[in-house]
Amino acid sequence: DARVTQTPRHKVTEMGQEVTMRCQPILGHNTVFWYRQTMMQGLELLAYFRNRAPLDDSGMPKDRFSAEMPDATLATLKIQPSEPRDSAVYFCASGPGQGGNTIYFGEGSWLTVV
Amino acid sequence: GNSVTQMEGPVTLSEEAFLTINCTYTATGYPSLFWYVQYPGEGLQLLLKATKADDKGSNKGFEATYRKETTSFHLEKGSVQVSDSAVYFCALLPGGNTPLVFGKGTRLSVIA
Numbered sequence: 001d002a003r004v005t006q007t008p009r010h011k012v013t014e015m016g017q018e019v020t021m022r023c024q025p026i027l028g029h030n031t032v033f034w035y036r037q038t039m040m041q042g043l044e045l046l047a048y049f050r051n052r053a054p055l056d057d058s059g060m061p062k063d064r065f066s067a068e069m070p071d072a073t074l075a076t077l078k079i080q081p082s083e084p085r086d087s088a089v090y091f092c093a094s095g096p097g098q099g100g101n102t103i104y105f106g107e108g109s110w111l112t113v114v
Numbered sequence: 115g116n117s118v119t120q121m122e123g124p125v126t127l128s129e130e131a132f133l134t135i136n137c138t139y140t141a142t143g144y145p146s147l148f149w150y151v152q153y154p155g156e157g158l159q160l161l162l163k164a165t166k167a168d169d170k171g172s173n174k175g176f177e178a179t180y181r182k183e184t185t186s187f188h189l190e191k192g193s194v195q196v197s198d199s200a201v202y203f204c205a206l207l208p209g210g211n212t213p214l215v216f217g218k219g220t221r222l223s224v225i226a
Contacts (some may be wrong), residue, residue: 004157031213033213042216042218042219043218043219045213045214102148102163103213103214105150105157105158105159106157
C-alpha cells in the first residue's frame with residue numbers, strides 16, 4: 001500500500017535548536033509539497049517541488065526555513081533556529097504531477113518548540 | 115485568483131442526521147475539485163473528487179457534485195455516524211503546475 005512517509009512523527013525541541021523533518025514521497029510521484037497546519041492559519045503551503053526542482057517556496061520564512069530534495073525519494077524541511085511560533089503540524093504530500101490527479105498526504109510531523 | 119470558501123464550523127449533528135457542508139470556489143479555467151477528511155491525530159485523506167462540471171464524486175456514503183453554474187461542490191451524506199467526526203477540507207486543483215488550494219476546513223462532531 002503506497003503511502004507518503006514522514007519522520008519524525010512527534011518532536012519537542014527547545015527554542016534555537018535546529019529541526020529537520022523528512023519525507024519519502026510515493027514512488028513514482030514527481031511533485032512534492034510541504035504544508036503547515038495551525039489552529040489559527042489552517043493549512044498553509046510552504047513549498048513545493050516538481051522533479052526535485054523547487055517551483056515555489058514563497059510561503060516559507062526564508063530566514064529560518066529551507067526545503068530541499070536531495071534525491072527523488074527524500075524531501076527535507078529544515079528550521080534553524082526554531083522558535084515557539086513554529087509549533088505546528090507539518091505535512092508532506094506527493095502527487096503524480098498530472099492535472100486532476102490526487103495528492104496524497106503523510107501523517108504529519110507534530111512539532112512543539114518550547 | 116484561485117480560492118475556496120467553506121462553511122464555518124464546528125458542525126454538531128446527532129447520529130443518522132443529514133449532513134451538508136457548503137463549499138464554493140473561485141478559479142480561472144477548469145479546476146478539479148476535492149474533499150479531504152482529517153481524523154484526529156492523522157493526516158489528510160482523499161474522500162472524493164470530481165474533475166469536470168456535473169461530475170459527482172462519491173465515497174463512504176458521501177457525495178458532492180461539481181456545479182460550474184454555481185461554482186459549488188457541497189458535501190452531503192444522508193445519515194452520519196459517530197465515526198464521521200473529523201475535519202473536512204474542500205480543495206481545488208487549478209491545473210498546470212499550481213498546487214492544491216484548500217478551504218479552512220469544517221469540523222464535524224457527530225454525537226450518539
